[in-house]
Amino acid sequence: MDVLSSLMDGFATALTPMNLLYALIGVILGTAVGVLPGIGPAMTVALLLPVATVLEPTSAFIMFAGIYYGGMFGGSTTSILLNTPGESSSVITAIEGNLMAKAGKAAQALATAAIGSFVAGAIGTSLLVVFAPIVVQFAVSLGAPSYFAIMVLSLLAVTAVLGSSKLRGFASLGLGLAIGLVGLDFVSGQARLTFGLPLLSDGLDVVVIAVAIFAVGEALWVAAHLRRTPLQIIPVGRPWMGKQDWKRSWKPWLRGTALGFPFGALPAGGAEIPTFLSYVTEKRLSKHPEEFGKGAIEGVAGPEAANNAAAAGTLTPMLALGLPTNATAAVMLAAFTQFGIQPGPLLFQNEGPLVWALIASLFIGNFLLLLVNLPLAPVWAKLLRLPRPYLYAGILFFATLGAYSVNLQAFDLMLLLVLGALGFMMRRYGLPVLPLILGVILGPRLEKQLRQALQLSAGDVSGLWNEPIAVVVYIIVALVLLWPLAARLWRARRPRTGGLVVAGGPAVDGPAVDGPAAGPAAAPFAEAPAVEGRHVEGGPVDGSGAEAPADRGPDAGRRRADATHANHGQEKS
Amino acid sequence: MTSLASRLKGRSELGVAALLGAVGALVLFDAARLVVPYSQSDPVGPKALPMIVGGLLLICAVLLAVNVLRGGRGEAEAGEDVDLTHPADWKTVLPLAGAFIANILLIDWAGWVISGTVLFWGSVWALGSRHYVRDGLISLALALLTFYGFYLGLGIALPAGLLEGIL
Known part of the structure; x- marks a missing residue:
């Protein structure tokens, strides 16, 4: 398979006027909806899924490519112009971005975000082109045991690494797996959890679940806590950058990209860790450290590039292995199944033209974003x-x-309401949404691989680890699960720094109102042990995040207390 | 008893644990009901995963209950338009759910144009807008636009209901 010629074919498909139009619609729709508060890229894709299913698959995915990058960009606009970030991935951008905007440099903040996103998107997508086929080549040789192991890893990593409470993550995962069980068993044909309702025998529609959890749950949740005082929105003109801004931005863009892509590609990578790492790195390397906290352009350029590079990185496991690592990718994967396309390593072989058209339109969408968004920024505002x-x-x-x-x-609307209520409850009590969605989507595939693996070994349990890759993956699983425990033992041997007494309460009292200062400080710390953990596995990070918690005493202490608390539950389950 | 009552106060999150427990029990109960003839080609059978999932949910339920009783609390999700300083505003949520349910009841009988109008108008009202006429017009326009948009643009015929023949 010649990558370059496949890619060129992809461009040929994506550059037809009709498909170009879909890309443009996707970019504009994605940005517009992404800018709207309360709507993230995952919800955008979920809401548009039903509509897109009537389109031809290629056009639909070209549109999704635009929505994907557009939604990411829209999120950063919101976080720069409003004081409160929406998605966790733009939390870091909001810190310096909003300060810049307040200092009258909104135009520069938006420009460095837009151009940084473009640079990171272009590099990230190129890396995707290079790595996805390599991963595929490696993946097609894998059998059911390895796949089972990789899926277990991906589910556990998302559940155990992200989010502030592992216990609540596992609860959410359990609910998702349970929802995924509904319907006829695909081997024996027996009805599971259908309660005799014929309407349930085909299982719950993934579109309905995604829309319910993301859209209805979110709308109900916001309705219950609607901010009655209008938010302060900073007016903005056309984004532009001076020579000095360019000079200060280009290195952070590249460094952010380098951090973002690998993290996005890892299971449970996501964009939160790399944006945070990028922020810390830029703060340390900056020639103007005194500006951090008052609106430093590096603090916008780096994290924003990291965010977009992570978005591109996420697509590598999604396209090459059929493994989603963030909510948006999960919903896109649901879209694949909607079209009757089997995600997995055979995707490139079976649906080559479609995949390459999708990748080509990522490049096109990325470029269109730059063209469209610089002049349209005031409209988005x-x-x-x-x-x-x-x-x-x-x-x-x-x-x-x-x-x-x-x-x-x-x-279906009744299901929508019931699952929407579930989504509401999850937001209220801090159950992360992502494990649930991944459980719904990966659960049935996990079961299939499990049964296939044991079928091949005629019921012998050793059939689960008779491939070397499976063994390696299980070792990584063990590391992911045991790392917090090991870290705890290590900490317990050393004199405590205090804060451990405060059991429970993750920043419930940390008011979201006083903005980015409290939020981001809290969010990444939960990840900090994970960062070190990755390093052990040979991850690409040099552990620069590990030192970070040290300079924030009480908050880190409280975070650790919480992590410890949650681990407690996790060892037993 | 009083100590139990005081411990339960402000622990509404125990409801989450109860829900997890109920779902877990349900999954296990449903799995136990399955008849699994042993088959060479499927040694795992349809029971295995439900058993694991049910077990996971029950364990989570117990651990969450313990966690909550010890003072643990889930972190409510923040957002652009979310103000967590005031308690949940049921006067907004319940009418909103009402509008949603009205749509479910009406959609097949009265058709999308009517039920969609009711849904949007009711939701806007529940969320605090008091421009009755303007909202009504916007609702109707949206419902009509989507009806024709879906029919002409996507080839999906939403139910016309009572207005069958007029639309």
């Missing part, structure tokens, strides 16, 4: 003023419409 009743009523309206249009059954 206006979107932030949309009256909230209309915004959230609109989300419910389109969620309903989308979920209903899949099967034209009122029954």
Whole structure:
């Protein structure tokens, strides 16, 4: 398989006027919806899934490519112009970005975010082109045992590494796996958890689940806590950068990209860790450290590039292995199955033209973003003023419409409400959403691989680890699970730094109102042990995150207390 | 008893543990019901994963209950429009859910144009807008636009319901 010629074919498909139009629609839609508060890229894709299913698969995925990058970019615009970040991946951008905007440099902040996103997106997508086929080549030789192991790793990593409470992560994963069980068993044909309802025998539609959890749950949750005082939005003109800004931005862009891509490609990588690492790195390397905390351009350029590079990195396991590592990729994977396309290493072989068209349109979408977004930034800023009743009523309206249009059954709307209530509850009590979605999507595939593996070994349990890769993956699983325990033992031997007494309560009292200062400080610390853990596994990081918690005494202490608390539950399960 | 009552106060998260326990029990119960003839070609059978999942949920339920009773609390999700300083506003959520349920009840009988209008108008009202006429017009326009958009653009015929023949 000649990568370059396949890619060129992909461009040929993606550059037809019709598909170019879909890419443009995707970019604009993705940015517009991404800018809207309360709507992240995952929800955007979920809401548009039903509509896209009537399109031809290639066009639909070209549109998704645009939405994917557009949504990421939209999120950063919001976090720069508003004081409160929406998605966890743009939390870090919000710190310096919002300070810059307040200091009257909103145009430069938006420009460095946009151009940095473009640079990172272009490099990231190129790396995807290089690495995805290599991963595929490696993956096609794997059998069911290895796949089973990799899926277990991916589920456990997302559950145990991300989020502040592992216990709540596992609870969410369990719920997702349970939802995934509903329907007829694919081997024996027996009905599981259908309660005699024929409507449930095909299982729950992934579109309905995604829309319910992301859109309905979010709308209900925001409705319950709707901010009644208007947010302060900083007006902005056309983004531009001076010579000095360019000079200060280009290195952070490249460093951010280098951090973001590998993390995005790892299971449970996500964008939170690399954006945080990038921020710390830039702060240390900056020639203007005194500006950090007052709006330093490096603090926007680096994390924003890391965020976008991670977004590209995420697509590597998704396309090459069929493994989603963040919510948006999970929903995109659901879209694949909607079209009857089997995700996995055979994807490149079976659906080559489609995949390469998707990759080509990532390049195109990335370029269109730059063209469209620099001049349109003031328009996006206006979107932030949309009256909230209309915004959230609109989300419910389109969620309903989308979920209903899949099967034209009122029954689906009942599911939507029930699962929406579940999504509400999860947000209220801090259950992370991602493990649930991954459980729903990967659960059935996990079961398939498990049964296949043991079928091959005629029921012998050793069939689960009779491939060397499987063994390696299980060792990594053990490291991921045992690392917090080891870290705890290590800490217990040394004199405590205090804070451990405060059991429980993860920043419940940390008011979100006083903005990025509290939020981001809290978020990455939960990850800090994981960062070190990766290093052990031969990850690409030089452990620069490890030192970070040291300079923030009490907060880190409280975080650690919480992590310890949660680990407690995790060893037993 | 009083100490139990005081321990339960402000521990609504125990409801989450109860839910996890209930779902776990349900999954296990349902799995136990399955008849599994031994088969060479499927040694794992349809029971294995439900048993694991049910077990996982039960363990999580117990651990979460312990965690909550010891003072652990889940971190409520923040967001751009989320103000966590005031308690959950049920006066907004319940009417919103009401509008949603009205749509479910109406959609097949009255059709999307009517039920969608009710849904959007009701939601906007629940969320605090009081421009009755303007909101009504916007709702109707949205419902009509999506009805025709889906029909003409995507080839999906949403139910016309009562307005069958007019639309």
